[in-house]
Amino acid sequence: MTEKVQKVIPDEYIPEVRSRVVTIDNKDYLLQNDAMFTFYERSMGEFSPFFLAIKDEKKILGCKCPKCGIVRVPPMVTHCPDCNFTPTELVEVEQVGKMNTTPPITYFATSMFLDKAPFGRGRVILNGADTALSVMLYTTTGILVPGLIKKGTEVKVIFGDERIGQITDIYCVPASELTPEQLAKKGLQESELNWEAPKEPEFPEASDEDMAVYKQSLKEMQALAAEMSRSKRARKAIEGWKRDIAVKTKGGEFAMYIDDGDFKIEEKKLKSPDFVMACEDPRTLLDGLMYNGAITDSVIMKRLWISKNLEFNTIFKLDRLARFLAREKKEQAVK
Numbered sequence: 079m080t081e082k083v084q085k086v087i088p089d090e091y092i093p094e095v096r097s098r099v100v101t102i103d104n105k106d107y108l109l110q111n112d113a114m115f116t117f118y119e120r121s122m123g124e125f126s127p128f129f130l131a132i133k134d135e136k137k138i139l140g141c142k143c144p145k146c147g148i149v150r151v152p153p154m155v156t157h158c159p160d161c162n163f164t165p166t167e168l169v170e171v172e173q174v175g176k177m178n179t180t181p182p183i184t185y186f187a188t189s190m191f192l193d194k195a196p197f198g199r200g201r202v203i204l205n206g207a208d209t210a211l212s213v214m215l216y217t218t219t220g221i222l223v224p225g226l227i228k229k230g231t232e233v234k235v236i237f238g239d240e241r242i243g244q245i246t247d248i249y250c251v252p253a254s255e256l257t258p259e260q261l262a263k264k265g266l267q268e269s270e271l272n273w274e275a276p277k278e279p280e281f282p283e284a285s286d287e288d289m290a291v292y293k294q295s296l297k298e299m300q301a302l303a304a305e306m307s308r309s310k311r312a313r314k315a316i317e318g319w320k321r322d323i324a325v326k327t328k329g330g331e332f333a334m335y336i337d338d339g340d341f342k343i344e345e346k347k348l349k350s351p352d353f354v355m356a357c358e359d360p361r362t363l364l365d366g367l368m369y370n371g372a373i374t375d376s377v378i379m380k381r382l383w384i385s386k387n388l389e390f391n392t393i394f395k396l397d398r399l400a401r402f403l404a405r406e407k408k409e410q411a412v413k
């Protein structure tokens with residue numbers, strides 16, 4: 079989860095040097111891409127101590143009213159509106175707290191947050207605070223699915239390694255995923271968490287029937303993959319994308335290779351895959367590739383597990399791959 083140096087305007091939003099022609103009333107006009115821009119520095123004003131504490135001290139500050147004792151996090155008022163505008167004082171609160179709502183999860187983010195999805199967004203009441211702080215939520219156990227973080231779930235604030243003093247410098251993970259030492263540590267950073275050892279689901283022993291289902295599904299998936307690799311339209315869905323995926327099912331394990339338009343499935347155990355997919359019944363995946371129900375839905379519905387949260391993006395591409403092939407076949411059938 080380490081981030082590169084980011085530009086105020088991400089590169090992909092900057093148009094290319096290019097022109098195009100539009101025809102209006104039979105006359106051609108040339109349009110050229112150009113830019114008009116202003117950059118500015120924004121003052122955090124009286125919120126500065128809160129953001130500076132996150133950036134430099136890895137602390138979460140609130141403001142406390144000396145009269146009524148209420149602690150507001152973030153410290154949004156300098157004077158208590160309930161106590162005749164008594165000046166408040168800054169206090170530090172704990173970095174562990176409880177969710178006061180069940181957070182919705184964003185799977186299909188806007189382009190601004192695409193590299194962060196899936197993520198939860200919810201409100202946490204940190205110990206020592208009386209109001210809730212709005213935070214992004216993640217898990218270290220693989221994909222963030224509903225039920226993992228609910229109202230009342232204990233969570234801990236994690237600090238990004240590179241902090242510039244903005245609210246996205248922090249996020250929360252469930253306290254249950256941390257060791258007692260990590261839980262007790264103040265200013266725990268994301269590089270101190272183990273993101274590489276998510277808990278893979280365990281499947282019961284496969285029966286003869288499971289083995290037969292696996293063999294048959296694998297054969298069908300391999301045939302589909304070959305079709306996808308031959309389809310110009312389907313290839314577009316995975317253009318410029320490269321992933322070696324280990325797929326574990328109850329009946330057996332295989333490898334999926336995505337390589338810039340090529341899509342291949344082999345019965346092989348990958349030693350160092352980019353990520354792991356696990357689904358008890360291989361037909362879940364087969365259905366998805368046949369465009370019979372989305373694979374993204376299977377992930378959200380917990381029928382299919384993936385080891386890395388941000389690989390949801392790859393799952394999204396697999397769905398497009400299936401959709402593009404299905405569309406091409408449909409068009410050919412009409413011809």
Ligand SMILES: [Zn+2]
Binds near residue numbers: 159160161
């Ligand atoms: Zn007060």
